[in-house]
Amino acid sequence: MRHLLSTKDLTRDNAIAILDVAEDMAGVADREVKKLPALRGKTVVNLFFEDSTRTRVSFEVAAKRLSADVINFSAKGSSVSKGESLKDTAQTLAAMGADVVVIRHAASGAPKVLADSGWIDAGIVNAGDGTHEHPTQALLDAFTIRRRLYGPDSRGRGLDGTTVTIVGDILHSRVARSNIWLLTTLGASLRLVAPATLLPVNTSGWPVTVGYDLDAAVDAGPDVVMMLRIQAERMNASFFPSAREYSRQWGLDDERVARLPAGSIVMHPGPMNRGLEISAGAADSAQSTVLEQVANGVSIRMAVLFHLLSGSDA
Amino acid sequence: MSIRITGATLPDGTSTDLFIENGVFVDKDTSTGSTTVDADGLIALPGLVDLHTHLREPGFEQSETVLTGSRAAAMGGFTAVFAMANTLPVQDTAGVVEQVQALGARHGYVTVRPIGAVTAGLAGERLSEIGAMAQSRAKVRVFSDDGHCVSDALLMRRALEYVTTFGGVVAQHAQEPRLTLGAQMNEGALSSELGLAGWPAVAEESIIARDVLLAQHVGARLHVCHVSTAGSVDVIRWAKARGIAVTAEATPHHLLLTEELARGYDSRFKVNPPLRRDEDVLALRAALADGTIDIVATDHAPHPVEAKDCAWDEAANGMVGLESALSVVHTAVVASGELGWSDVARVLSGKPAEIGLLSGYDTPFRVGSPANVTLYDPSATRTFAVSDLRGKGLNSPYLGRELPGRVIATLHDGYATVLDGELVDGDTVARAAHHG
Numbered sequence: 141m142r143h144l145l146s147t148k149d150l151t152r153d154n155a156i157a158i159l160d161v162a163e164d165m166a167g168v169a170d171r172e173v174k175k176l177p178a179l180r181g182k183t184v185v186n187l188f189f190e191d192s193t194r195t196r197v198s199f200e201v202a203a204k205r206l207s208a209d210v211i212n213f214s215a216k217g218s219s220v221s222k223g224e225s226l227k228d229t230a231q232t233l234a235a236m237g238a239d240v241v242v243i244r245h246a247a248s249g250a251p252k253v254l255a256d257s258g259w260i261d262a263g264i265v266n267a268g269d270g271t272h273e274h275p276t277q278a279l280l281d282a283f284t285i286r287r288r289l290y291g292p293d294s295r296g297r298g299l300d301g302t303t304v305t306i307v308g309d310i311l312h313s314r315v316a317r318s319n320i321w322l323l324t325t326l327g328a329s330l331r332l333v334a335p336a337t338l339l340p341v342n343t344s345g346w347p348v349t350v351g352y353d354l355d356a357a358v359d360a361g362p363d364v365v366m367m368l369r370i371q372a373e374r375m376n377a378s379f380f381p382s383a384r385e386y387s388r389q390w391g392l393d394d395e396r397v398a399r400l401p402a403g404s405i406v407m408h409p410g411p412m413n414r415g416l417e418i419s420a421g422a423a424d425s426a427q428s429t430v431l432e433q434v435a436n437g438v439s440i441r442m443a444v445l446f447h448l449l450s451g452s453d454a
Numbered sequence: 455m456s457i458r459i460t461g462a463t464l465p466d467g468t469s470t471d472l473f474i475e476n477g478v479f480v481d482k483d484t485s486t487g488s489t490t491v492d493a494d495g496l497i498a499l500p501g502l503v504d505l506h507t508h509l510r511e512p513g514f515e516q517s518e519t520v521l522t523g524s525r526a527a528a529m530g531g532f533t534a535v536f537a538m539a540n541t542l543p544v545q546d547t548a549g550v551v552e553q554v555q556a557l558g559a560r561h562g563y564v565t566v567r568p569i570g571a572v573t574a575g576l577a578g579e580r581l582s583e584i585g586a587m588a589q590s591r592a593k594v595r596v597f598s599d600d601g602h603c604v605s606d607a608l609l610m611r612r613a614l615e616y617v618t619t620f621g622g623v624v625a626q627h628a629q630e631p632r633l634t635l636g637a638q639m640n641e642g643a644l645s646s647e648l649g650l651a652g653w654p655a656v657a658e659e660s661i662i663a664r665d666v667l668l669a670q671h672v673g674a675r676l677h678v679c680h681v682s683t684a685g686s687v688d689v690i691r692w693a694k695a696r697g698i699a700v701t702a703e704a705t706p707h708h709l710l711l712t713e714e715l716a717r718g719y720d721s722r723f724k725v726n727p728p729l730r731r732d733e734d735v736l737a738l739r740a741a742l743a744d745g746t747i748d749i750v751a752t753d754h755a756p757h758p759v760e761a762k763d764c765a766w767d768e769a770a771n772g773m774v775g776l777e778s779a780l781s782v783v784h785t786a787v788v789a790s791g792e793l794g795w796s797d798v799a800r801v802l803s804g805k806p807a808e809i810g811l812l813s814g815y816d817t818p819f820r821v822g823s824p825a826n827v828t829l830y831d832p833s834a835t836r837t838f839a840v841s842d843l844r845g846k847g848l849n850s851p852y853l854g855r856e857l858p859g860r861v862i863a864t865l866h867d868g869y870a871t872v873l874d875g876e877l878v879d880g881d882t883v884a885r886a887a888h889h890g
Contacts, residue, residue, distance in 0.1 A: 227763050247765035248638075248649040249719030256718065257763075270767065272649030317649060340646030341654070 141447050143255045143264040147275045147322035152298060155325055159283050160295050161443035162436070168205055169438065179208035182449050185238040187229065188214045188267070189245045194410060195267050195276075198434070199242045202441035208449075211238070226250060227259050234260035240448055241265070248272035263448040271312045277409055278318035280440040282326055284429050285364055287436070288405050300327030305357045307333045307390060308368030308417055309379075311340050315409045316368060320348060328364075333357045335390065337379040354389065358396050365400065366407040367392050367418045387416050394421040405429050455869055455886065458483050462493035462829065464819065465500075465796040472498065474825040477868030481821045491873070493829050496862055497795055500803040500818030501533025501826025504776065505625070505703060505810050506600070506679060506751035509535070509566070511557065512550065513542025518756040518846045520554060521880070523776070524563035526754065526845030528871035530776040531828035531861040534565040535754075536810055539576065540601045546571035546582035548590035555592040561880065562887025563871045567812060570594040572613045572624060576602050581609070581616060588620035595811040598625035600679055601726075603661060605631050610665060614674035623701075623809065625677040626665055628686070629727065633657035638767060640713045640728045648716060650766065653728045655683040662686050666693035666700050677809055678702040680753050682727040684737035691746045701809050703751040704738045706775055706782035711735075711851060721762045721769030722851050725755070742801060743792040749806045752779045756847025774847040778838060780830060781857040788832075789858065825868040834860040844877060 141154065150158075168174055184203040186196050196212065203210045213233070226245070233241060240263045243251050248270030255264040268274040285302065286294045304323055310316045310332050320330055330348040332339065343350055351357060358365070370386060380386045387393075397406065397419070406418075406427045414420045423430060459472040472493075473483045504527065510518035518526075520537070527535045537554055539545035545554060551568035558566020570587040574580055576599045587594040597617050604610045604626060613624050634657045639645050641652020662678055666689065669676040681687065681702045693700045707725060712732055715723040723729060741747040755772025762769050775782075783802065787793040793801070799818070803826075807815030814824040836842070838852040864872035869886035871878055 225760065225764055226768075227760075245765060247767035249767075250765040252719045253721075253765050256720075270649050271651075314649060317647070341641050341652060342643040342646050345643050345647070 144275050144444055144448065145251050145255060145264065145266045146273045147278050147318045147325070150322060150325060152325050155279070155282070155322060156296060156298060158279055158440070158443045158447060159286060161446060162283050162439040163295055165442040165446070166436070166439040168442070169435070175205055175207060177207045178446055179203070179206040179449050182208045182239045183237055184208045184210050184240045184242065184445060185233050186210065186212045187233065187241050187243045188212070190268070192244055192268065195244060198437045199267060199441050202438050203445055205438070206442055206445060208445065226254065227257070230254055230257065230259040234262065238262045240445060242267045244268045246270055265444060265448065268314055270314065272314050273318045274314040275318050276437070276441055276444055277315050278322040279444070280433055280437045281319055281366070281407060281409070282322055283436050283440055284407065284433050285405065288429065289363070298326040299323060302328040302364065303331070303362040304328050304364040304366060305331045305333055305362040306366045306368065307354060307357070307392065309338045309370055309374060310334050310368070311338045312371070312374070313368050319366065320346060331357060331362065333390070335380055338374070354396065358399050361401045362404060364405050364407060365392060369409065369411065370413060370417045383416055391417050391419065392422045393419045397422040397425055397427065400427065407433060409433065456483070456488035457865065457868070457870070458488050458490045459493045459498065459827070459829070460490060462496055462498035464498055465799040472819065472827070474865065474868050477825060479819060479821050479823050479825050491829065491863055495833065496829045496831050498819070499531065499795065499799050499828040499830055500815060501864065501866060502531045502780065502802045502828055503806040503810070503812060503815060504532050504535045504752050504754070504779070505596070505749060505806040507535040507537055507754045507776065508540065508756065508772070509537040509554070510756060511541065512553065516758050520557035520566060521561045522844070522846045523754070523756070524558060524561050524566065525877055526774065526776040526843065528563040528864050528866070529844040529861065529877055530778065531780050531830060531864050532564055532776060533826040533828070533864065533866040534567060534807065534812055536567045536569050536596055538600045539569050539571040539598060544571050544575050545569065546574050548583065548586040548592070551587050551592040551594050552590050559887070560884065562866070562883045564866060565812070567596070567810060568592050568594055569596045569598050569625070572597045572599045572604050573609065578602060578604060578606060578609065581613060584616055585620060588622060595622040596625055596677070597622055598627065598679065600625065600627045603627050603629040603631060605661070607664060607668070611668050611672060614669055614676065615672045618674045621811065623675045623677050625679050626661065627679050628658045628661040628665065630657040630661050638724070639716045640730045642713070642731065644713050644716065650716065655685050655730070658683055658727060659685040659689055662689045666690070666698050669700060670696065670698045675699040680705050680708065680727055680751070681738065681747055682708045682730050682734060684734045687737045687741040687746055691741070694746060701748040702746070703749045704742055704747045705753045706750060706779045706786065707773055707851060709735060709738055709742070709750070709786040710782050715851070719766045721764065721766050722773065722849055724766060724769050724771055725773050726771035739787050739790070739792055742787060743797070749801045749809065750779065750783055751806060752776050756845050757849050759848060762849050772849065773851050774843065774845055774849055776845065777843050778850060778852050778857065780861060781838070781859045782852065784832065784859045785857060825865055827865040828861060829863040831860045831862050832858065834858070836860060
């Protein structure tokens with residue numbers, strides 16, 4: 141694996157291999173010295189054209205636990221905000237000898253452009269591109285689901301037969317897209333629930349069922365309910381009339397959580413709008429995996445960096 | 455200066471010798487010392503006319519100039535181009551259109567006919583100096599805000615009516631602006647997957663539907679730029695059946711390429727209107743064959759390298775198309791049998807000249823007619839490359855693609871601008887233009 145641009149290109153074996161390595165990496169966090177020498181001498185650049193402290197810190201911790209040198213290159217206060225292009229930035233990083241570039245960009249496809257450009261020879265990890273994909277988020281979500289379902293017996297397993305319902309702003313969500321491809325590859329069956337305005341115009345080629353009714357989806361008793369963040373600007377662009385109405389129709393409130401089967405889990409990629417798409421009760425319930433997702437994010441990103449830099453075929 | 459072309463195949467399939475003297479066709483070779491062009495195996499087309507070119511001068515000379523765009527046009531077999539108004543300053547006053555016209559005449563590679571802006575500064579708020587441009591030395595007859603839609607219905611109505619006063623036509627860039635905020639590619643299954651903001655077909659079709667009804671209501675002539683969807687074809691077919699005076703163009707790229715090319719986020723394929731689905735391409739080809747779409751126009755849109763060397767969302771819209779147009783039409787609709795060479799002559803020369811009220815193209819090859827000729831070798835094939843481009847823009851979507859045919863010679867008003875498949879040098883062309 142040379143780059144990680146999309147979960148669509150991941151085979152089932154690839155994906156399970158990454159999840160399994162992440163299991164090993166998770167053990168590192170429990171040690172007194174939380175560090176492996178695996179990537180000593182390698183340079184990982186976090187190239188963030190969009191603010192995302194959570195994702196950047198997660199990659200930074202992951203790289204440092206593998207003993208890589210980490211350079212954070214963020215748009216704020218750098219030449220990037222002064223109009224320097226993706227191309228010039230990439231060539232600068234290439235000249236500095238970056239081995240992996242972790243890129244977050246507001247434009248869909250920017251990591252692919254970087255990987256195909258010849259501007260830089262480094263491995264490219266997509267840390268979220270526009271409304272396209274966020275592959276490491278999907279991998280950490282799959283990892284989280286698998287651990288909840290199978291605990292210590294997780295290794296080697298997919299998510300066959302698991303039912304997952306993703307709720308919210310599918311149209312603008314890179315998290316949803318990456319999860320749809322990855323979880324399907326791992327054997328899960330997916331259902332999307334959103335107002336029609338927040339669904340892509342044509343999902344006929346997607347391996348999902350689509351509905352508008354959250355209550356019906358809750359009553360179907362899915363193994364996983366994944367809530368997506370709603371951004372305030374969507375309201376002003378007439379995607380829905382008001383936060384209250386959205387919350388009433390598509391928010392996961394205490395009453396809906398109570399109706400879920402006891403073993404169901406509630407996920408959210410963060411940051412959450414408590415009281416809008418998810419109630420405080422749901423977010424803090426025993427079914428919620430929100431904090432596990434954060435912790436697992438580091439393990440997954442360690443596994444991805446390890447795969448890219450260790451030259452493993454998986 | 456006299457030129458003899460021997461053994462050329464005319465668009466109707468007949469073979470003939472052509473004699474040119476003092477800029478026009480003559481019935482026999484009377485002079486000695488004439489240049490002879492052996493056209494055995496070559497098709498003689500009437501000089502091609504592009505109703506939709508961006509020459510970028512004044513204001514964007516880093517992208518193209520009247521000279522470089524004229525050279526690209528000649529290389530593609532064109533003898534006349536209509537230059538879109540989105541220059542800086544905008545072609546919305548007599549002074550600017552006269553300047554563009556004069557630059558074209560000075561260089562001499564092609565006839566340059568400036569298009570006037572419909573609204574001042576392309577701002578879509580009030581009419582530009584349409585009468586002054588029409589009555590200027592540039593004698594503007596085509597008016598367009600291309601790049602922007604005249605989206606205000608009342609302003610469009612007024613423009614259609616007012617332009618009629620001067621015998622002109624409004625060429626509309628049909629794009630409902632609110633439906634295409636931030637749009638990046640055709641809206642559909644692929645845009646949903648790629649996470650690129652969609653440009654829905656309805657944004658084009660709804661404006662065309664409105665405009666044909668407006669044109670009918672006020673009794674004006676309407677031309678629709680770069681039609682890109684099957685639904686637009688249906689609307690135009692309906693309007694023509696009702697006797698509405700509408701004409702329409704399709705670009706070479708919309709006749710050949712589809713949205714699938716966006717999959718790699720290579721911004722060479724980013725264009726406005728965007729590349730559409732297979733069904734749309736097939737509908738456009740059929741519409742060109744049955745006359746619903748009247749002409750092919752390039753929408754040649756050169757950009758500097760940095761405008762395309764970036765992420766898709768950040769890249770400029772547009773492709774260069776003059777140098778490749780005839781080969782693309784050849785592969786898209788001639789090779790498939792939908793159009794013959796006489797149809798090609800119609801959609802790339804006679805009809806665009808008629809729509810743009812450009813004289814000299816109504817009776818090609820006839821004795822006394824201006825000698826605008828393109829000699830095309832249909833049997834050649836080439837892998838299209840940067841070395842085939844003659845304008846400043848390298849943003850061709852065809853680089854690396856096998857294309858049929860090659861322009862061997864272009865004659866503009868009786869003098870050669872392209873010979874043996876290469877441009878004639880600028881001094882020779884300019885001299886011929888002014889003394890020929």
